[in-house]
Amino acid sequence: MRGFLTCSIGVTCAAALTLPSAVLNAPAAAAAPADRATTTALPGSTQSLPLAPRTRQRVLGQAPEQGAYSTEVRHFSLVGVVWDNPGTELHGRVQVRTRSAATGDWSGWQDVDTHNADHGADPDTAEAASGRVHGATAPLWVGDSDGVDVRVRADGDADTDAGDDTDADPGTDAASDTDAASDTDADPGTDAASGTDADPGTDAGDDSAPRGSGPGPGVGRDLLPAGLRLELVDPGDEEPHQGPPADSPRTDTAADAAATVNAGLVSFAATEIPALSREDTERELRQLSGADAPLAKPYIGPRPRIVTRHGWGADESLREKGFVYTGKIKAAFVHHTASGNGYRCSEAPSVIRSIYRYHVVSMGWRDIGYNFLVDKCGTIYEGRAGGVAKAVRGAHTLGFNNHSMGIAVIGTYGSHKPSAAAVTAVARLTAWKLGLFGANPKGKTYLKSGGGNLYPKGKNVRLNVISGHRDGYATECPGAKLYAKLGSARTSSAHLQGR
Secondary structure: OOOOOOOOOOEEEEOOHHHHOOOOOOOOOOOHHHHHHHOOOOEEEEEEOOOEEEEOOOOOEEEOOOEEOOOOOOOOOEEEEEEEEOOOOEEEEEEEEEEEEEOOOOOOEEEEOOOOOOOOOOOOOHHHOOOOOOOOOOOOOEEEEEEEEEEEEHHHOOOOOOOOOOOOOOHHHHOOOOOOOOEEEOOOOOOOOOOOOOOOHHHHOOOOOHHHHHHHHOOOOOOOOOOOOEEEEEOOOOOOOOOOOOOOOOOHHHHHHHHHHOOOOOOOOOOOOOOOOOOHHHHHHHHHHHHHHOOOOOOOOOOOEEEEEEOOOOOOOOOEEEEEOOOOOOOEEEEOOOOOEEEEEEEEOOHHHHHHHHHHHHHHHHHHHHHHEEEEOOOOEEEEOOOOOOEEEOOOEEEEEEOEEEEEEEOOOOOOOOOHHHHHHHHHHHHHHHHHOOOOOOEEEEEEOOOOOOOOOOOOEEOOOOOEEHOOOOOOOOOHHHHEEEEHHHHHHHHHHOO
């Protein structure tokens, strides 16, 4: 999962009320300036702790292990490690343990996925050149915590004591007690050559080692990236689900814009977009399409229930204002968030708010990278702002964000099987969304690579319409167990479309 963390551009425009052809086939255009939207901030925060050397050993003048320990931090529920240069890879191991705010007990050491660079938008885009993007690990959900201990070891040092899971006071392992955390609540403005015609859902592959990873560890082989720091994310409490009085002026422009782009589907500021029957979905498609409505009976699945950004409590002041669109949706890439499986379904909105804040505040993206998220109970959530029925360009599959959408199943699915409810939700979502654009879930399509570690920039690559992240980039994502379910998701999705 290695590459450059970059972000995308495309058509940036004000909210629109209709779908095709002005939106479904919108031409490319320059992105709007990277200003942050202005709205009343919701609760939530990000604390940043710089890492310090945890050993006297030096390799080329640098310590091969760094860390931080603190019990003097505000409550947080998600962690991740970031560094200055998004083009620098972290060759090593990141482990963290946390203190439960409820019990005061320390967890054991947990591994944090270090290879996260494959999640990002295509190279050579305005967002990538914003100067705000950072290298980062995947986020890890740890639940309500008030103490943290993290260690980062370069590959040459990774095997030393790596299995140590001692329950001794974690503070004794740290070279320095970093009690002062900086608060980063401020504006973050801050035809394939490999022959991938075979159904990837039938060949899960070996998930025991990262695909495309470099040579094995050697003493002092790698130095740690510069500017390592630990991000502690508090998702805050969910915003009360109530709209403004009907006669009150609307001053929350960012939230208004995020809600208005779904106005053709649901009332303003709704917390969810309700499911529709097949007949109502086909009727809605004809209304949205206008003169471009298909004459024949369309292949489209019933619209599933989708929790909106307002429904999961998105703080619209964090993201950049405006929306970025691509021409159409030809493929769906399935991901896992690699954030762990230790969440309850009732906590999923908090997990999403945390990932959103981590993507924007800590990593420097314009918005959450995924177009949709799915929890293990099968609930579907709106991701990147711009309208659930529109071709919003995300930052999920490096090199293939154009003409695609990204669906992330919340959790880690290398050795853990995804729930049947989550796989069914992926099938229902793709049956509807791909149907809006006339795409066959069991078919193949061509996407032009924007550059990555599997395909060079400009190469026209033949892919499954429903692909795993690893089909476009050498990565473990979406994990072997979830990847193995994509074949059945394709079949179910096509059936829902009436194929």
